Amino acid sequence: MSKQIHLAAHFPGVNNTTVWSDPRSLSQIEFSSFEHLARTAERAKFDFLFLAEGLRLREQGGKIYDLDVVGRPDTFTVLAGLAAVTEHLGLAGTINSTFNEPYEVARQFASLDHLSGGRAAWNVVTSWDAFTGENFRRGGFLPEDQRYERAERFLRTAWELFDSWRGDEIVADKESGTFLTDPRAGSFAHRDAHFDIAGRFNVPRSPQGRPVIFQAGDSDAGREFAASAADAIFTGHGTLQAGKDFYADVKRRLPGHGRSRDELLVFPATTVVLGDTDAEAHERAAHIRRQQVSGQTAIRFLEQLWNRDLSDLDPDGPLPEFDPVPGENTIAKGRASVRRHRDPVATARQWRELAEAKQLSIRELIIEVTARxxxxxxxxxxxxEMNRFVQEDACDGFILVPHLTPGGLDEFADTVVPLLQERGVYRTEYPGGTLRDNLGLPPLRDPRHSSRNAS
Incomplete structure (x- = not known):
C-alpha cells in the first residue's frame, strides 16, 4: 500500500525566499496575508501552516539585514487569529527554548490548543548568540554545547505542566450549577540544573494533551533530540539520496528512545515552480532565483562566510582570492546570520573549486549554493516526483515555501493537489479532528504511565 503524502505551508519572513519586487507580492505583516495563505492551505487539505520567528532583527555591517521583515507580528497572536478563520489546519509556531520560560510557553500553547480545537504545534528552537540575548532582561547566552541540553529540559518541563491535568479533574455540580476542581489539578514541582519551579498550571488539559512537537536541527545533537522527543523533524536536504540517508538515520535512532518509526515524521522544506512544459518551468525557476538573489544579496551572503566587508566586489565578477577572516563572526549579527560553516576557509576553497568548474560569478555561485x-x-x-520521494523513504511529506506571499500556493493547490489525490496518495478530506490525528501520529501515552514523562 502506498504511503500517504503530508503537506504543510510555510509563511516566510526570515530568509531570502520572497520575491519582493514582484507586483503580486503583498504585505508580510498584515493579517490578510496570513489568512489568505492559511485558507489556501486548508482548501488543499494541508496538515499545517508553519510560522518562523526571529527574536531580534539581524544586522550586517551595522545595518538591519536587508532580507528581514521589520514589524512582523507575534507568532502566538497570528496563530490565535488564524484559529478563528480555519477549521482543520494545524497551527505551528517557532518558539525559542533559550530565552523563554517553560510555564509561559506551556500556558500559551495549551491556550492555543484549546482555542483551535486541538491544532497547535510547537517548533522547538534554540539560540546561543549574545547579540540575541541582549534583547532579554538577563542578557547573556548559552554556549553552543549547552543549547540542546536546555531545550531537552525545557521540553520535558513543559510536558510536566501539560500533564499536570489528567483531564478528569473538573466536574459539574448539578445542584449549584458550578464546576468543582480536584485540589491536585495542575500541581507541579520541577527542579534540575536549568529550572526550579513549583505551583499550579492554570490551563486545563487541552484537546491534544500537548502540542505536536517539531524540531529543525540537522546536527547530530539535533537529530538525537528529535528522535527522543519530537513528532516531526524539518530538514533541508535537496536530493533524493541525501533525503534517504537522513531519513534512515533519524528513523534508526528511535528504538534507542523506546519509540517506533511511525512516531517521527520527516519534512524537508521545498519550493515548487510550475509551467505548461518542463522547459517553461525551468526558465521560470531560473528567473525566480535571480530575483531572490540580487547582486547586493549575493555580496551579503558572501560577507557572512568571509566575515569582512566585501562591498567593493563586483557580484558579477569572480570570488575573492583571499581567505575568510577566522574567529568570531563580527560582520553579521543575529541568530540566522551566524556562520553555518564550521570551517569557513575550507568552505571558501570548495566554493572556488565549484565556481571555477562551472565558470560561475559570485552571484551565480550564491544562487547555486543557497538553493533549497x-x-x-x-x-x-x-x-x-514528490510521490517518488515519499514512496522511496526520502521523507514523509513536504513543507512548501512559496516565493510569493500570500498567493504563492494557489497554483499548486489548483493543479498538483488534484493529481496527488487521483494517485490515491493524498487525502480528499481531513481524517480527524486534531493535528495529531491528521498527521497519523500514534495517540499520546497516558501521562500517568509514560516513561517519556520522567524527569
Missing part, C-alpha cells in the same frame, strides 16, 4: 530542494516542471511531473 526544488520541484520544477509541469503539475504532472511535479506530482510524480
Amino acid at each position: 530542494q526544488s520541484f520544477i516542471g509541469t503539475a504532472s511531473s511535479v506530482a510524480a
Whole structure:
C-alpha cells in the first residue's frame, strides 16, 4: 500500500525566499496575508501552516539585514487569529527554548490548543548568540554545547505542566450549577540544573494533551533530540539520496528512545515552480532565483562566510582570492546570520573549486549554493516526483515555501493537489479532528504511565 503524502505551508519572513519586487507580492505583516495563505492551505487539505520567528532583527555591517521583515507580528497572536478563520489546519509556531520560560510557553500553547480545537504545534528552537540575548532582561547566552541540553529540559518541563491535568479533574455540580476542581489539578514541582519551579498550571488539559512537537536541527545533537522527543523533524536536504540517508538515520535512532518509526515524521522544506512544459518551468525557476538573489544579496551572503566587508566586489565578477577572516563572526549579527560553516576557509576553497568548474560569478555561485530542494516542471511531473520521494523513504511529506506571499500556493493547490489525490496518495478530506490525528501520529501515552514523562 502506498504511503500517504503530508503537506504543510510555510509563511516566510526570515530568509531570502520572497520575491519582493514582484507586483503580486503583498504585505508580510498584515493579517490578510496570513489568512489568505492559511485558507489556501486548508482548501488543499494541508496538515499545517508553519510560522518562523526571529527574536531580534539581524544586522550586517551595522545595518538591519536587508532580507528581514521589520514589524512582523507575534507568532502566538497570528496563530490565535488564524484559529478563528480555519477549521482543520494545524497551527505551528517557532518558539525559542533559550530565552523563554517553560510555564509561559506551556500556558500559551495549551491556550492555543484549546482555542483551535486541538491544532497547535510547537517548533522547538534554540539560540546561543549574545547579540540575541541582549534583547532579554538577563542578557547573556548559552554556549553552543549547552543549547540542546536546555531545550531537552525545557521540553520535558513543559510536558510536566501539560500533564499536570489528567483531564478528569473538573466536574459539574448539578445542584449549584458550578464546576468543582480536584485540589491536585495542575500541581507541579520541577527542579534540575536549568529550572526550579513549583505551583499550579492554570490551563486545563487541552484537546491534544500537548502540542505536536517539531524540531529543525540537522546536527547530530539535533537529530538525537528529535528522535527522543519530537513528532516531526524539518530538514533541508535537496536530493533524493541525501533525503534517504537522513531519513534512515533519524528513523534508526528511535528504538534507542523506546519509540517506533511511525512516531517521527520527516519534512524537508521545498519550493515548487510550475509551467505548461518542463522547459517553461525551468526558465521560470531560473528567473525566480535571480530575483531572490540580487547582486547586493549575493555580496551579503558572501560577507557572512568571509566575515569582512566585501562591498567593493563586483557580484558579477569572480570570488575573492583571499581567505575568510577566522574567529568570531563580527560582520553579521543575529541568530540566522551566524556562520553555518564550521570551517569557513575550507568552505571558501570548495566554493572556488565549484565556481571555477562551472565558470560561475559570485552571484551565480550564491544562487547555486543557497538553493533549497526544488520541484520544477509541469503539475504532472511535479506530482510524480514528490510521490517518488515519499514512496522511496526520502521523507514523509513536504513543507512548501512559496516565493510569493500570500498567493504563492494557489497554483499548486489548483493543479498538483488534484493529481496527488487521483494517485490515491493524498487525502480528499481531513481524517480527524486534531493535528495529531491528521498527521497519523500514534495517540499520546497516558501521562500517568509514560516513561517519556520522567524527569
